[in-house]
Amino acid sequence: MTSDPFETAAVNEYQRSLNDIGKLKSTLAPLQKSYQRFDKIIATSIEDSPTKPACKAGCFYCCYYKVEVKAHEMLLIHEHMQKKLSAELRSQILECAKANAELIRSFTAQEHLSTNLKCPFLIENQCSIYEARPFRCRSFHAVQVDGCEASYNNPSDFTIATELIPDVSHYSDALSQGFEAAAMDAGFDHRTYDLNTALLEVFEDPAIEKRYKRGKKAFKTAIEVVDAEE
Structure with a gap:
């Protein structure tokens, strides 16, 4: 060992x-x-x-960062939304995701990284799916708020470091x-997928979970994120 x-x-x-x-x-x-x-x-x-960590309820800067998910994470989010969120709140979240997706599909990868986009799950500066949030969000614990705020105010400046x-x-x-x-x-x-486009597709295509269980590519229209090394 x-x-x-x-x-x-x-x-x-x-x-x-x-x-x-x-x-x-x-x-x-x-x-x-x-x-x-x-x-x-x-x-x-x-x-x-x-x-x-300096992170606390009501601090929202990291909720404007680019977020990616695995298929199982999005399927669990979908299940959580159906069970725990009202129809009105689900509609509000999906409208935000739709607006984000329209922009993202017109962006280059660099533009996506350098543009602030509000997470569709951010409602009144709180995560509306906190219990089911993906690993990427659970993993973020910043030591200083200053770095997060600076990155939020200057999203195209990749020299700004967030201390963890x-x-x-x-x-x-x-x-x-x-x-x-x-x-x-x-x-x-x-595979890794863009959160916004995967969220829209999981509500539009009931066959996603079936494809996933069969070991197939779960999402057909969501943006697949490929590592530069691949």
């Missing part, structure tokens, strides 16, 4: 998630369990750190990668 705590966390999460997925033949309930383990480990890591808590950041990466590797090895779609 490795002595690296982050590698150990990744391996443990991979094994537990793969076991859960195998038993349930789905990733949604296992993803919820993974989120719960993630939140506990990150909370402990923050407690053990001499540096604390190192151990918290490493655990976040390890745990999210552990689950994602388990989902991929179980044969599920492991």
Whole structure:
């Protein structure tokens, strides 16, 4: 067994998630369990750190950053919205996503990164799907608000650094990668999608979950995000 705590966390999460997925033949309930383990480990890591995050309710700067999701994350968000949010709120969220998607489809990758777009789930400076928010959002714990605010005010300035808590950041990466590797090895779609266009499609196409369960490409019209190295 490795002595690296982050590698150990990744391996443990991979094994537990793969076991859960195998038993349930789905990733949604296992993803919820993974989120719960993630939140506990990150909370402990923050407690053990001499540096604390500046993040708090009502701080919204990071909610204008570009966000990407995996198919299982969007499917869980869809389920959460259907069960927990009113029809009126769902409509408000989808209208924002539609406006964002129209802009995003006209952007280059560089323009998307350098443009502030309000997350469709940001309602009155609060996350409306906080319990079901994706790994990318759960992983963000800034030490200083100043960097977030500066990036928000100058989105095209990529020299602005956001200081994070190192151990918290490493655990976040390890745990999210552990689950994602388990989902991929179980044969599920492991592609990365733009949040706004995936959100619109998941409400328009009821066959997405069926394709996902069959190991097919879940989303047909959402923007697929491809790493530069691929």
